[in-house]
Amino acid sequence: MPLADRAALRGALAATLVKSAAHRPVFDTLFEVCFPLPARRGAGGGARGGGDLPARLEQALAGGAVAALDALAAEAVARAVAAEPGRPLSLYASVQRALRCLDLDGALARLAGAGGEPPVAGPLAARLAAAARQRAAARLRAAVEAEARRRLVAERGPSAAAAALRRRLPEDVDFMHAEAAQLAAVRRVLPPLGRRLAARLARRRRHRRAGPLDVRATLRRSLSAGGVPLDVRHRRPHPAKPELVVLADVSGSVAAFARFTLQLVHALAGEFARVRSFVFVDGVDEVTALLAGAEDFAGALRRVDAEADVVWGSGHSDYGRALAGFLARWPGAVGPRTTVLVLGDARSNYHDPQAWALAEVARRARRVYWLNPEPRAYWDTGDSIAGLYGAHCDGTFECRNLRQLQQVVARVG
16 A cells, blocks of 8 residues: 555554454544644644634634535634633543534524525425435544544644543443443444354254264265264254343443343343343342343333333342242243343342342253442442352453453353
C-alpha cells in the first residue's frame, strides 16, 4: 500500500488487524493517535473566524454548508482550550466545552422550531431537511472530537495519548460500572457471540468422547489383516444435552449483568435439553415463557420487568427467601440432569440466608454454579455471604464482563 495515502493505509491496516466489527472504534482511535493529522492552520487559539459561534453554526446548518463544520469545530476547540490556560488537556472535557461554545443542541432546536428556517414544501421535504441537519450535527461532533484528540497527541505525545484514550473492548466492559453507551456496545455483540459459542459447544459435544465399541464394523474393517482388529471402530456417540435452570437476581446494579446472562443463555437454548429461567428480588417468579423464542429480546426483558412478580416486601434482595420460595413453588424444576446457574452478588441485606435451601438445590441437581459480577476481593465483605453460599456450589465465578461470562457458560455447556 502507498504509505503516503493515509486513507489507503488506514483501510489496509483495518482489514489486516481488526477481527471483529466491535473492535473497529478501538482501531480508529489508535490510528488517529499513531498517525495524527497536522494541526489546522490558524487553529492555534483565539477567535480566528470572529463573530458568534452559535450564530455561525446555525447559518451553516441551515444553509447546508457542510464544509464549514470542520473549521467551526477547530475554532470551538481552540476557544475551549484557551479558556483554561495551563490546565492539562482532557479529551472529554475539551469536547464538552467546545460543544457548549457552539451550542449545537440549541442551534438544532432553533432550526426545528417555527420560523427557525425558511419554510419547506411538504412534510417529506421537512423530514429530509431534519435528517440532513442530524447528519451534519454528527459530523460536527466527530470533527470536534478529532480536533481535541489531535491537540491531546500534540501536547502529550502518542504514547501518553494512547493510554489516556484507551477504550475497553465490549468483552471487557464491567457490567456494574458501565456507561449507557458501553452497555449498548455489549448488547450489540451478544447475538454473534451467542452464535459462535453455540457452534463451539455443539462441536465439542460431538467430539467429547467415542461411542461404544462397534464389533461388526471393527471386524469388517479388519478383514484385510486376517481379522486382527487393527482398526477399532466405535459407534457414533449421542451425548445427552444437560438441562439448565437459571436463578437471576434482577435488583439494583446487578440487573444489567442478569439481563446479559439471560440473553446469552437463551441464545444457546438449542444446546440444552431444556432451559428454565427464574428471576427474583425478595420474591421469585418464572419467566421462561416470556423469554423463550423471543425475537425482540429487549422487548421480552421489558415484559419481565413489568410482569414478573419478584417484589414481596421491601423490594431489596433477600436471597434466602427467594431460594426457599423457589424450592416450595417449583419442587420438580431441579433433577439429576439439571445444571443450576445462580446469578447475583450474594448481598442479602442482612436477611436470613437460609443456606439450607441452596444445599437442597445442590443435592437434587447435577451441578450448581454461582456467577458473581463483583470483584472477588469484595466477596464476604459487608452484607455479602458469597462464601456461605459458595460452600454448596460446584464452582463460584467472578463474572464482571462478557469475556468472563462466555468462559463460564462454555464450561457449563
